[in-house]
Amino acid sequence: MARFRAPAYRTGMRVVFTWAGMWRGVRRGVPLLLGIIPFGLVVGVISLGKGLSLAETLLMSGLVFAGASQLLALELWSDPPDILAVAIAALVVNIRMVPLGAALSFWLNHLRGWRLWSSLFVTVDHSFALSVAEHRAGERDAAFLLGLGILTWMGWVASAGAGHLLGAAVALPPSHPLFFAATATFVAILVALWRGPRQDIPPWLAAAAAALAAQALRLPAPLPLLAGAFAGALLGARMEARAARGARP
Template sequence: MIFTRAGVMRGVGRSVPLLLGIAPFGLVVGVISLGKGLSLAETILMSGLVFAGASQLLALELWSDPPDILAVAIAAFVVNIRLVPLGAALSFWLDHLRGWRLWGSLFFAVDHSFALSVAAHRGGERDAGFLFGLGLLSWVGWAAATAAGHLLGAAVALPPTHPLFFAATATFVAILVALWRGPRQDVPPWLAAAGTAVAAQALRLPAPVPLLAGAFAGAALATLTEGRRARARADREDRA
C-alpha cells in the first residue's frame, strides 16, 4: 500500500465525470439554502465544512428562524452515521494511513468516492492517494456548485417540480453501477435495503429513519451472506 502524488492525480482525474452528477445536486442545495435565508458566504461555509449533500438537504428542511441548532445537528449526525460502515469498508487503505493523509481521506470520503474507491481496489489499485484525490476534487466541485445554485436561485425562481431537483436521486442511483458485482452478490442486499426503506416510508416514519433502516437492513444481509460464503470457501480449502 502506497500514497503518492500520482495516485492523488489518478483520483482527481477519475472524479471529473462525477462532477456531472455533483453539480445538479449542489445547485439544488444552493437554491434551497437561499430560500432558507442563508447568505452566499454561509452557503459556501456550510458546504465546505459539512460536505454531505443528504445531511445538508435534511438540515435545510429543518431550518427555521431562529434555527434549532441542536435538532439540525442531531439530524445531520444521524444521516451521516452511514459513513461509519463506509469508512470500515475502506480499511484496506485507511488502516495504513496516518496524520493528514488519514484525516484528509476521511474528511473527503463520501458516497461517490467510496463507490469508486472500492471498484478501483477490486481492479488492482493499491495507491491510497486515489481516495484522497477523488474526494478532493469532489469537495471543490461541491462547494462551487452550491455557490452557483445560490446565485442561480437569486436570479431565477425554479418551480418545485423542475427536473433539476431529481439530480440527487439520480446521482445516488448512478453510483451503484461502479459497485455492481453480479446479481447473486448484490441483488438480495439491494432489494432488502430498498424494500425496508419503502416500508418505513409507507409507515410514515420520520426522516431519516427510512434511509437508515434501509441502509442497515442491506448491510446486515450483505454481511451475513458474505460471512457464509467465506466460511464455505474455508471449508472447501480445508477439505482440499
C-alpha cells in the same frame, strides 16, 4: 508527497499512498461532477431561500460536505435556527458513513495521521462507490480516495455557491428536472459496484425492502434511509463473512 508503503495484507499486495494515485482519483472523479454540480446548485438555491448568506452557504457546504444532511438541515432551518435539532438531524443522516468507512478498510486500515483523517473528511457516497470499484479492479494506491474526495469537495462547494448566486435570478419549480439530478447520480453509481446477481441482489433488495417498510410505517425522515442503509450493509457484511470462511483452506 512522499511515497508511503503499508504492510502487506491478505491479497499479498502492498498499499501505497502517492501523488500519482491522488491524480488518478482526481481524473476518475471528473464524470461525477455531472451529478454533484446540479445537486450543489439545488442546495445553494434552497439555502438562499432560507435566508443564508453566501458566506454561510459556502461554510456549511465546506464543513458538512453531505448533500442529504444539508438538505434535511435546510428543511429544518428556522429564524432563529434550532442549532441542536439541525445538528442532530445531520448526525442521524450521516450515521450511514460508519458502515461505508468500514467497507473502505482495505485502504483506511493502512493509513495514519493526516492521510487517514483527510481521506475520511472528503469521503462521500460517490467516492466510496468508485473507490470500491477501483479496488476490485486492482487499485492499491490509497491516495486515490483522497484525490477523488478533494475534487468532489471542490465541485460541491463551488456549485453550492453558484446556486446561491443564481438563485435570485432563476426561480425553478419543484418539479424541475434539476432536482432529480441527485437521485439519478446515486442510481448511476450502482453500476460501478455491480458484481453479479448472486453477490449484490440480496443486500440491495434487503435495503429497498427495509426502506419501503419504514416509509409504509410513516417513520419520519431520515429513518427510512437509515433503515435501508443498515439492512443492506448488515446482510452484505454477513454474506462477505460467509464467503471469506468458505474460501479458507
